[in-house]
Amino acid sequence: xxxxxxxxxxxxxxxxxxxxxxxxxxxxxxxxxxxxxxxxxxxxxxxxxxxxxxxxxxxxxxxxxxxxxxxxxxxxxxxxxxxxxxxxxxxxxxxxxxxxxxxxxxxxxxxxxxxxxxxxxxxxxxxxxxxxxxxxxxxxxxxxxxxxxxxxxxxxxxxxxxxxxxxxxxxxxxxxxxxxxxxxxxxxxxxxxxxxxxxxxxxxxxxxxxxxxxxxxxxxxxxxxxxxxxxxxxxxxxxxxxxxxxxxxxxxxxxxxxxxxxxxxxxxxxxxxxxxxxxx
Amino acid sequence: xxxxxxxxxxxxxxxxxxxxxxxxxxxxxxxxxxxxxxxxxxxxxxxxxxxxxxxxxxxxxxxxxxxxxxxxxxxxxxxxxxxxxxxxxxxxxxxxxxxxxxxxxxxxxxxxxxxxxxxxxxxxxxxxxxxxxxxxxxxxxxxxxxxxxxxxxxxxxxxxxxxxxxxxxxxxxxxxxxxxxxxxxxxxxxxxxxxxxxxxxxxxxxxxxxxxxxxxxxxxxxxxxxxxxxxxxxxxxxxxxxxxxxxxxxxxxxxxxxxxxxxxxxxxxxxxxxxxxxxxxxxxxxxxxx
Numbered sequence: 066x067x068x069x070x071x072x073x074x075x076x077x078x079x080x081x082x083x084x085x086x087x088x089x090x091x092x093x094x095x096x097x098x099x100x101x102x103x104x105x106x107x108x109x110x111x112x113x114x115x116x117x118x119x120x121x122x123x124x125x126x127x128x129x130x131x132x133x134x135x136x137x138x139x140x141x142x143x144x145x146x147x148x149x150x151x152x153x154x155x156x157x158x159x160x161x162x163x164x165x166x167x168x169x170x171x172x173x174x175x176x177x178x179x180x181x182x183x184x185x186x187x188x189x190x191x192x193x194x195x196x197x198x199x200x201x202x203x204x205x206x207x208x209x210x211x212x213x214x215x216x217x218x219x220x221x222x223x224x225x226x227x228x229x230x231x232x233x234x235x236x237x238x239x240x241x242x243x244x245x246x247x248x249x250x251x252x253x254x255x256x257x258x259x260x261x262x263x264x265x266x267x268x269x270x271x272x273x274x275x276x277x278x279x280x281x282x283x284x285x286x287x288x289x290x291x292x293x294x295x296x297x298x299x300x301x302x303x304x305x306x307x308x309x310x311x312x313x314x315x316x317x318x319x320x321x322x323x324x325x326x327x328x329x330x331x332x333x334x335x336x337x338x339x340x341x342x343x344x345x
Numbered sequence: 346x347x348x349x350x351x352x353x354x355x356x357x358x359x360x361x362x363x364x365x366x367x368x369x370x371x372x373x374x375x376x377x378x379x380x381x382x383x384x385x386x387x388x389x390x391x392x393x394x395x396x397x398x399x400x401x402x403x404x405x406x407x408x409x410x411x412x413x414x415x416x417x418x419x420x421x422x423x424x425x426x427x428x429x430x431x432x433x434x435x436x437x438x439x440x441x442x443x444x445x446x447x448x449x450x451x452x453x454x455x456x457x458x459x460x461x462x463x464x465x466x467x468x469x470x471x472x473x474x475x476x477x478x479x480x481x482x483x484x485x486x487x488x489x490x491x492x493x494x495x496x497x498x499x500x501x502x503x504x505x506x507x508x509x510x511x512x513x514x515x516x517x518x519x520x521x522x523x524x525x526x527x528x529x530x531x532x533x534x535x536x537x538x539x540x541x542x543x544x545x546x547x548x549x550x551x552x553x554x555x556x557x558x559x560x561x562x563x564x565x566x567x568x569x570x571x572x573x574x575x576x577x578x579x580x581x582x583x584x585x586x587x588x589x590x591x592x593x594x595x596x597x598x599x600x601x602x603x604x605x606x607x608x609x610x611x612x613x614x615x616x617x618x619x620x621x622x623x624x625x626x627x628x629x630x631x632x633x634x635x
Contacts, residue, residue: 070531070534073534074531074533074534077533077536077537078533080431080435081435081436081438081439081443082439083435084431084432084433084434084435084436084439085435085436085439085440085444085452087432087436088432088433088436088452088455088456088459088503088507089452089455091459091500091503092455092456092458092459093455095459095462095466095470096458098470098474099466099469099470145363146363146366149359149360149363149364150363150364150366150367152360152363153360153361153363153364154364156360157357157360157361157364158364163364166368167364167365167367167368169626170367170368170370170371171367172622172625172626173371173619173622174367174370174371176557176618176621176622176625177374177561177615177618178557178560178561178562178563178587178614178618179561179563180561180563180587180590180591180611180614181374181378181561181611181614181615181618182374183591184378184590184594184608184611185373185374185377185378187594188377188381189373189377207370207374210366210367210370211367214367238349238352238353239353239356239357240352240353240356264461267463268461268462268463268464269463270463270464270465270564271464271563271564271587271591274591274594274595275594275595298463298465299465301463301465301466301469302465302468302564302568305465305468305469305472305568306468306472306567306568311469311473314469315469318465318466318469318470321462321463321466322462322466325458325461325462325463326458328461329454329457329458329461333454
């Protein structure tokens with residue numbers, strides 16, 4: 066082997082190993098840094114109270130609840146829409162151009178940056194019924210629609226055509242086939258879509274800043290949805306950038322990091338579980 | 346029977362409407378952005394708006410030129426691509442072709458974590474680690490700069506680039522590589538001279554996806570770039586298209602020229618994104634056809 070070839074091979078191998086190590090080190094550093102700085106700042110008091118100017122205490126319970134409310138509201142709305150759209154595409158649509166158009170629209174939606182969703186959400190929802198968690202949730206519905214649609218579609222494709230034919234052969238109508246054969250077959254896609262959406266909602270901030278606002282009031286779910294409120298990510302931003310409370314910001318960052326880990330883990334486990342069940 | 350037919354038709358109609366919701370959303374977003382973005386452009390003048398070098402929305406004689414934002418967004422994205430793509434590319438080749446199953450699973454999980462971390466967390470770490478580091482190393486008065494934003498963006502696009510490239514590299518037919526190996530090329534030569542060219546559409550798509558993500562990122566950039574409407578320069582505080590919208594939206598009053606100009610900035614950003622989407626689709630389609 067001549068020298069030039071040897072150098073080329075060595076360089077490429079070196080670059081691959083250095084870059085992979087760099088990526089791994091980066092993840093380790095980020096995780097370590099956030100957890101080490103964040104976990105000591107997490108206390109029961111922080112988690113279970115609301116902020117009070119009188120005692121100068123900071124609590125993130127309202128932000129936690131707001132996050133739960135907004136995740137719940139978004140999923141309740143986006144699931145029927147996304148699953149319905151997926152069912153239309155795989156079960157009903159015959160016009161190829163229409164299918165291409167819908168898929169192109171979904172791809173476009175997933176490419177739009179969250180700050181633009183924030184603006185449009187503000188114009189569409191907040192200007193009509195006020196800055197509120199519900200306005201934020203509706204904005205997030207549009208953002209997550211393509212995700213739920215895509216994962217459901219993928220799982221619908223794995224429902225064997227023979228099942229549908231069998232049901233049709235027994236005299237079932239289209240709707241009945243969908244209800245009894247197709248829908249049970251896409252459970253894994255719906256669950257995966259849910260997990261991915263929850264992850265995206267937890268991490269979202271730019272789209273919520275102008276739609277859901279940044280109040281820290283403690284509300285129950287019904288008042289909560291109609292009044293403004295900060296989710297954990299928005300609260301992190303406010304505490305770090307506007308108020309310089311880095312301890313609280315790191316505590317929230319650590320919580321978000323742990324939640325992200327859990328979400329990734331459950332997505333992998335769900336994928337494995339359903340893959341196994343399908344092969345049996 | 347007739348009743349059944351009617352019922353099925355209604356169900357069909359409902360699903361059709363659900364299917365068309367995505368199209369409706371895209372139209373709604375486009376129309377809203379155009380309607381709210383046009384008035385300010387008309388008032389300021391398209392040329393003055395796009396190529397004006399000064400943005401002073403709250404001055405006594407307000408100036409609305411967004412060239413600094415456009416250039417910052419372009420330079421920032423280019424910088425992030427310049428750093429992020431090589432790292433992501435080599436990592437993807439390693440994971441797809443060289444790494445054993447265990448190593449690959451572990452690093453892929455790490456990359457997925459990187460993709461899932463909220464952008465404000467990147468912003469926070471950037472603010473407290475990167476910004477002071479840049480101030481120390483380069484001896485500048487403030488580390489919140491274009492450079493800090495570039496580094497944060499490079500890290501944020503890394504998972505997209507790695508994941509999409511891996512998918513493309515995994516799809517290269519084994520026969521191509523076997524043939525190259527049989528002709529006497531070493532594995533490393535095969536990966537870079539056979540597998541990579543065969544997966545080039547997919548890798549191009551990965552890069553375009555990275556461009557889209559970098560140009561659209563707002564919060565992390567807002568926390569590390571300093572947010573002053575300067576013309577872009579590596580060590581100066583800068584404002585991106587996204588952060589220009591985000592930073593003034595909260596205090597601009599509805600209906601004012603300032604707020605309308607912010608919508609016009611969003612419209613410009615939207616046009617950039619549409620262009621990037623079209624490019625992405627071009628590469629993805631070419632990938633599928635092959």
